[in-house]
Amino acid sequence: MKIYDDVRVIKDREEYAKEGVYKGMVGRIILAEIRSNKFMVNFIDEAFALHKDEPEWFEEHYDELKDDINIPIKIKDLELIKENWSTDDSILNELPANNPAWWCKVEGGYIMNLLGEKKNKVPYDYDS
Amino acid sequence: MSMFEDLFDKLVASFSDWIQVVDPRSYWTLENAPRLLDENGNKGMVDEDAVSPHCVKCVVANRCWFKNEKGKKPERFDYSKYSSQVLEKLREINGLYHPNCHCKEVAIPNPTENSVKLVCNDGKFDDLFSRKDGLVSAWGYNDNEKEIFKNNFLPLVKKEYINGNYKIFKYDEYGIQISIYVTIPGINEKAGKFYKRETGFMLFPNGEIRNTTIIGRKWK
Numbered sequence: 001m002k003i004y005d006d007v008r009v010i011k012d013r014e015e016y017a018k019e020g021v022y023k024g025m026v027g028r029i030i031l032a033e034i035r036s037n038k039f040m041v042n043f044i045d046e047a048f049a050l051h052k053d054e055p056e057w058f059e060e061h062y063d064e065l066k067d068d069i070n071i072p073i074k075i076k077d078l079e080l081i082k083e084n085w086s087t088d089d090s091i092l093n094e095l096p097a098n099n100p101a102w103w104c105k106v107e108g109g110y111i112m113n114l115l116g117e118k119k120n121k122v123p124y125d126y127d128s
Numbered sequence: 129m130s131m132f133e134d135l136f137d138k139l140v141a142s143f144s145d146w147i148q149v150v151d152p153r154s155y156w157t158l159e160n161a162p163r164l165l166d167e168n169g170n171k172g173m174v175d176e177d178a179v180s181p182h183c184v185k186c187v188v189a190n191r192c193w194f195k196n197e198k199g200k201k202p203e204r205f206d207y208s209k210y211s212s213q214v215l216e217k218l219r220e221i222n223g224l225y226h227p228n229c230h231c232k233e234v235a236i237p238n239p240t241e242n243s244v245k246l247v248c249n250d251g252k253f254d255d256l257f258s259r260k261d262g263l264v265s266a267w268g269y270n271d272n273e274k275e276i277f278k279n280n281f282l283p284l285v286k287k288e289y290i291n292g293n294y295k296i297f298k299y300d301e302y303g304i305q306i307s308i309y310v311t312i313p314g315i316n317e318k319a320g321k322f323y324k325r326e327t328g329f330m331l332f333p334n335g336e337i338r339n340t341t342i343i344g345r346k347w348k
Binding site: 003038053055056059063068072085090094096097 | 158159160249250251252254255258259260261262263265266298300302305328330332338340341344345346
């Protein structure tokens with residue numbers, strides 16, 4: 001799980017509901033860095049997928065599209081749906097100050113950085 | 129810095145519409161917040177909770193640049209009018225300029241194309257052309273015209289930010305997100321048409337802005 005991967009929210013929380021995000025919604029990670037065990041996830045209106053082959057639809061209905069939602073989501077509340085195009089090199093390019101020590105990906109139940117260090121002690125227990 | 133350079137900077141800043149939020153007692157910024165020195169003096173990784181006692185929302189604003197106008201910078205707040213219970217809630221909302229806050233607004237020269245660093249990596253354009261491809265098609269851009277879009281878009285964003293055409297969109301412990309107002313030109317069969325859209329960026333210290341969402345809502 002890393003920047004630009006598609007993820008599903010697997011738990012409802014009040015802080016997510018306040019922003020209009022609920023269990024089952026699929027979004028995309030849009031910032032490389034993990035802060036406080038959370039990824040910043042972007043959710044877009046489903047109409048973008050429904051009408052992707054109808055450019056004229058967007059000209060007529062743009063005002064009806066819901067705003068994007070950008071919200072930090074706890075890693076333990078996310079499930080990986082689809083890996084996309086990011087690599088270690090492209091992640092490094094997106095990290096603040098290109099610092100490889102930032103926590104930036106989740107692999108095998110561990111929050112990791114690009115130096116190969118693991119943040120949590122117990123796999124899948126991201127607060128350990 | 130020499131006395132003359134200092135005077136010159138102050139003179140330039142006196143004609144400026146921009147400020148930098150500075151907490152002179154805090155080393156922490158959005159960029160360096162998670163890094164602390166360990167017992168051996170090496171830089172290690174810690175959560176931003178480690179910036180305590182500095183307020184996280186002050187930390188994320190520290191050293192960032194703002195147009196000195198309402199809605200374009202963190203707002204001052206008169207905490208003396210509210211009870212401590214209400215304050216506790218408001219503190220979460222407003223963050224900056226809480227009681228005993230050391231943050232100051234320091235006048236800075238107006239930003240220029242050279243002083244602003246705009247970060248919008250290729251992945252953002254890949255994301256736009258993969259999830260909102262119908263939208264860019266509606267503006268005349270084909271799948272293989274990502275570079276053209278990028279080369280049209282980025283200079284526009286920088287220009288509008290420098291002109292102060294933005295608003296604060298969201299301000300939380302993750303940082304300060306702004307919406308910049310851009311007018312995107314159509315191409316090919318949509319040449320001559322223009323599309324007014326907001327684009328989302330996160331503020332970083334010393335004039336750096338990093339893209340979060342390329343295309344947001346329409347503006348009028």
